[in-house]
Amino acid sequence: MRRRAVLTAGALAAALALTGCSASAADSDSKAARLSVSSPYMPQPVSADMAAGFLTITNEGGAGDELTSVSSDVAGQVTMHSTTGGAMAEESSFRIPAHGRLVFRSGGNHLMFEQLKRAPKQGQTVSVKLTFAKSGPLTVEMPVKSATYNPSTGH
Incomplete structure (x- = not known):
């Protein structure tokens, strides 16, 4: 059970990190001329x-x-x-x-x-x-x- 909680927490942290990267990439794209x-x-x-x-x-x-x-x-x-x-x-x-x-x-x-x-x-x-x-x-x-x-x- 402890192992599942650690894996779940790790997966959640990875997902949040990726979301943060996506948001900052989108922010930098919106600050460029299109x-x-x-x-x-x-x-x-x-x-x-x-x-x-x-x-x-x-x-x-x-x-x-x-x-x-x-x-x-x-x-x-x-x-x-x-x-x-x-x-x-x-x-x-x-x-x-x-x-x-x-x-x-x-x-x-x-x-x-x-x-x-x-x-x-x-x-x-x-x-x-x-x-x-x-x-x-x-x-x-x-x-x-x-x-x-x-x-x-x-x-």
């Missing part, structure tokens, strides 16, 4: 050397992160821009708050694909690599839509 991308698209470029790109980055984690660079095999460089009060400015990075979003949309923050190596056509996709200060990079397949595409109507 990034995902939605609604990516590129309007078919009307210029031979430049195009724009739009997407939303959502952070469901408990820590913020920062988008530090964007690259694509279709362009010599991809720059990030903000638009405030009609004035466009190139940005070196964008913050993505914990439990928040970073939105790139027409008339606001946007990506500029410069020095195009080929002209993306409607129906094709463009591969885009997003690099962050803390999280690993994300590669996104960005569909090329019509030059007049409006995401709110789907046309």
Whole structure:
């Protein structure tokens, strides 16, 4: 009987220790950024050397992160821009708050694909690599839509 009590106590202690590890692992995961991308698209470029790109980055984690660079095999460089009060400015990075979003949309923050190596056509996709200060990079397949595409109507 004493042996069973010792075994039971040992098993209980082991279970509690594992539960403690699981809880601390979950706590540390919730304090990290958890990034995902939605609604990516590129309007078919009307210029031979430049195009724009739009997407939303959502952070469901408990820590913020920062988008530090964007690259694509279709362009010599991809720059990030903000638009405030009609004035466009190139940005070196964008913050993505914990439990928040970073939105790139027409008339606001946007990506500029410069020095195009080929002209993306409607129906094709463009591969885009997003690099962050803390999280690993994300590669996104960005569909090329019509030059007049409006995401709110789907046309």
